[in-house]
Amino acid sequence: MQEEQTTRRRFIVAALAFSGVAAPLGSTWLKSAAAWAADDDAGLDELGRMAQLLFPHEGLDDRVYGGIMSTVMETTTDDQATQAMLDAAANTLDAARETSWLDLGAEEQFAVLQELQDQPFFAGIRETVRFHLYYHPDLWKHIDYPGSSKEFGGYIRRGFNDIAWLPEDE
């Protein structure tokens, strides 16, 4: 039952991400990601680091995570619910230990996230990051996912049936 509720929540939030947060994925997206990329000294702030620990892809540039969170913040300034969710995340993370969360070691940061994973803000941030990260061109490049294929004539001549390692027992 617990399990079922979690899955249910997951999909509801995902659906929200689809219909709501998806909308700003236009020019705003490009602009702010570019602005972020230009800022060489930017270490990850709290939310950026949270995004990274949620979906850690080794070797993926930190700036992808940071860019996602700054895009979310910039494109939702008028959206009180999202802003409240982001504030709650920062405050709750910092209140978890004596030291601010960002100054903790990686393992301790992860442990705090595990403790907080049932808090209401957590699923919201997790699904927002999931959406933006897994539709991010840099992440796609990192995992060898090429995105749109119709302009290349699909995969009919580009390997849709090229698997060669399966056993041929029967």
Place this chain on the structure above:
Amino acid sequence: MARQYELNDASVVVVIGSGAGGGTLSNELAQKGIDVVCLEAGSRLTLADVVNHPPTMDARMGWHDKRIGMAPWICKTVGGTTMRWSGATPRFQEHELKALTTYGQFDGGTTLIDWPMTLDELAPYYDKAEDKMGVSGTHGIPPSAETNNYKVLAAGGKRIGYKEITSSRMAINPQARNGRPGCQQISFCNSGCAIGAKWSTLYTEIPAAELTAHFELRTQSMAVKINHDDSGRVSGVVYRDADGTLHEQKARAVAVAGNVVETTRILLNSNSSRFPDGLGNSTGHVGRNYTRHMFGAAIAKMPKPVNYHRGARQTGIIFDEQYHDPERGFAGGYELQSIALDPWGTSSSIGGWGPDHTVFTDNYTHLAGIFITGEDPPESVNRISLHATERDENDLPVPVIEYRDHPNSLAMREHSLKQSRALFESLGATHFWGGDAPVGCHNMGVARMSANPRDGVANRWGQAHDIDNLFISDGSAFPTSAAGNPTLTIVALAIRQADHIAERMTQKTL
């Protein structure tokens, strides 16, 4: 070419919805020379509007009106959810049409009944539907090309002893046919097929109907209420146009094919002093017995690359588990089908976070996927109803959707995931995820056909027991869910219903 009918022309059949059920019924009637006005809430896209970016396409064609509960993932656009579907088109089986006789009621108050028709009766309509939709491996159409992901399914299936494995039974052209091209393995099938290789009523039934001059499609026309006359027969449909203006289209008969949630809403919202609980609802079944299949999903990290994003989202089915044997710990059966998801779809299906999650997504090129669809029993508590006070942007009562898995479905899912795991591990999979897939793609049962009026809403032709010129023309009319994907059966029933309507009109009994 396309006709235009007067609002007060009471000789037309009004069809609500232009998806699998409504689009097919409209065309079948128009081909017989019966005048049809099809009301469609969504707008009309062209193939040029189809881009390979799921969020963009969801914004263009998804249904986003307010719902409470687990909303199905359906479309508001000409073509309905046939724009988003994957195209798997298996037939239902003999024992599944006799669900009550074969299984008996399950514990906990299920409401199984037998279908008021046999498979023999349905078979000629399955033939017509397969031919119309261009189902691979039927009627001289070659099998679908074997994608990498399908090859994993088939090889693993064989290793664990399965025999009934096919790449066919997909309503996607393997090669050009009837003016539509062959599949180019573009892979974004669930966001619209950019070349029209996958069957959708948008570019098959609807234009074919328009060529008859017996058909008018009214887009951005949201049906809100069905009116009836003093004798209790339906007489017209009130709809809201793009500007929000209400009109009434008079009708000789009305067919509802809004895909269960909307079909329920329009029937319940059409209550009157004569039908205080809504149309067709004298026995209280409208909205109840909602089935959406036992769904499961399995994703594995294989030892070497699969690249499951290359090629059609679904290709291929294993039928071996689609039989009834209580020894397995549950009644009814299921099918294993190959499925591929984009990175976001993969990540959301697996759910969770952290390194346990990214071991899958970081190895995206090595993933293989299985989608499981199995029979779920009707229960009267699984239902769609209307919220007593809350109303949406169209001033309609908001639908409330309640669905829970029966213990039979939980046992079936567990079995199917164990089998999926064994299948992948037989080929050396190193990581396995399996779970629920609560997306509500297959929707059935809320206005079901029944031999006895006490047990359902419609007779064996989908004609309401209470009102002889009101028809149910989508998955709502299914008495039980069977295991396989529903759309082939929706289309077969729509063709059969059109024959019945035409015959009744010829006999002057409609």
